[in-house]
Amino acid sequence: MIYLSEQQILRIKKLDQLKLLGINPYPSEEYVVTNTICNIQKNFTEKGTISIAGRLMRLRILGKASFGEIKDHTGRMQIYFTQDHLFSSSYEMKKEEVYNIFLKKLIDIGDIIGVKGFLFKTKMDEMTIHVHQLTLLSKSIRPLPQVKMDKKNQKIYDAFSNTEQRYRMRYVDLIVNDHVKEIFLKRTRIIQQIRCFLNKKGYIEVDTPILHPIPGGAIARPFETYHNTLGIPLYLRIANELYLKKLIVGGFHGVYEFSRNFRNEGMDRFHNPEFTVLELYVAYKDYYWMMNFTEKLMKCIFNKFQKKENHHISFKTPFPRISILDSIKKYTGFDLKEMKKEELRKVCKKLHIEENIKMSKAKLIENIFEEKCEKNYINPTFIIDYPIEMSPLTKRHRYQENLSERFELIINGKEIANAYSELNDPIDQLDRLREQMKLSKKNESISLDLDFIRALEFGMPPTAGIGIGIDRLVMLMTQKKTIQEVLLFPQMRTEKKGKK
Known part of the structure; x- marks a missing residue:
């Protein structure tokens, strides 16, 4: 039996609601992208309409206006929504429904979206896309880890940093840890x-x-x-x-x-x-x-x-350039040039290095070098x-x-x-x-x-x-x-x- 968290259950219910509204949460059609975030940031201009696609990383609802953050394969950028200017030509919804129902109730952090709009800079001088068209491209039914950054104190909270989780779920690691x-x-x-x-x-x-x-x-x-x-x-x-x-x-x-x-x-x-x-x-x-x-x-x-x-x-x-036997002599004091296997085993014992009767002469020399010499060569x-x-x-x-x-x-x-x-x-x-x-x-x-x-x-x-x-x-x-x-x-x- 697959265990579902409360968040997953809520998101699966949203899938059903989207379908009832005639919205395909996993559409097949090509979504036309005109820019990448990196390109926008390098060549910023407030003229013209742009279209980008990526993952919604942050969403803050503020009544009739909301801020979010979108991430594509080149970077992250702030996005801005307002009730009066957000619509969607892809869905049969009234203008106010796009903001109040689609965005506020059915879109989640982690969803992959397409946004069209124009560029501007906020009062804080942050490059932002004012979104006038929002398209859902892939619904995420598992919530992302929410990494929080205290910019004032330069501290990170709730980081996705557990090594086993990071290696096992590299896809999540890549999403939330940009580095x-x-x-x-x-x-x-x-x-x-x-x-x-x-x-x-x-x-x-x-x-x-x-x-x-x-x-x-x-x-x-x-x-x-x-x-x-x-x-x-x-x-x-x-x-x-x-x-x-x-x-x-x-x-x-x-x-x-x-x-x-x-x-x-x-x-x-x-x-x-x-x-x-x-x-x-x-x-x-x-x-x-x-x-x-x-x-x-x-x-x-x-x-x-x-x-x-x-x-x-x-x-x-x-x-x-140094010979391996000269290196061993330098760092252990033992000259191995004429030593037989049994003599090498005695050296290993004195140096507290693993050895046994089954080990070949080559393996014994290799163990001595790796344990006592290798670390010294930076x-x-x-x-x-x-x-x-x-x-x-x-x-x-x-x-x-x-x-x-x-x-x-x-x-x-x-x-x-x-x-x-x-x-x-x-x-x-x-x-x-x-x-x-x-x-x-x-x-x-x-x-x-x-x-x-x-x-x-x-x-x-x-x-x-x-x-x-x-x-x-x-x-x-x-x-x-x-x-x-x-x-x-x-x-x-x-x-x-x-x-x-």
Whole structure:
């Protein structure tokens, strides 16, 4: 049984009253809009008639005159109604009924309306539309949260600020919290800027499959599904890396994809089960080249979107470069270069870091770095030259056999990007993947993609690749502390029964 509040019941009764008056509360006809609020405010003139549409956010009835506020996709504006001048050509109602019955008794805050009228400024010098024609475009049967602002004391009351409600009902969050929309507009502009930057370099945007026959390209637990016609299990993409490298084998020089990835793992303020990554692969390059390229890309984004907002992070180039083992030694005092797995476990115990016998050497090193080192890198820093055990898809270091040509970009204490000189030796790659399969934990998945090995056997040119976490990058550029703030619809726990 669906619970209806008193307000909902009243609004549903108004629906019936509207229909009795011959008013369709959800009309099909196009409503002609001549202006947006932003355009009106930028080019204000008291000449001519304008028509706009939007959501009624405020309504104050004052006898024969009333004030309200309408919100469209560009902003908010005051509207003004008077009994003598309000009519509607859309409905068969007497002039006085439009104001006294339609507006005063049947229109509610939250309704989507169309208004036509002329512009003027009030005695308080506020731009206002004097409405002479009112049209109901969509009746709202749930009341909006009424956020109140004490302008004198600069205080907000009854704000829609509960985080669970905001994330679960993002549509309400966007209606009542104007600043939220700006986060997602900025996210779109950041992606557009990256796309423009890459396109100017001549790199090609591509699409690769989301449904994979085997999970590959990263060590992670996948989401599994089943294809009825083929009679086979399929896995939601955990990474698109292998497909993009197959395209490099096929002759593309540079390819990229804004990839929606899925990992059946934990959730916290930096992780969501589905997330967006930019993956880029460029032939005949290495990780040194990619570091220089990444500096240019990051500086371009920072200069456009955050330079004036965040002064505690410096994007001055070149970014510092430090090996992961040197970083660990600097912040823990332990030199891990020659340590075996059991010695690493002892180090973890001394540092009070999670460890167990099932963890691989790579996982232990990763845990130490993430717990003790990562948080110290506020300005953009390249952490380079990871132990070979940590990087199964990466070329061995040209000077040190036990290291790999890999870097991670850390900004504000979190990983933003991960990049390699891509391994293109099919024999070494096969051996490395087999070794990883032996070491992987039960709740992680790394599979042997024989088609990828076959592709490498045809020959892949030396290639540099990078993955940039778009969600974390947007967090950085919008100064948000949780990934949920920059996802329109973050994954949520099942809503408890009885919640409205």
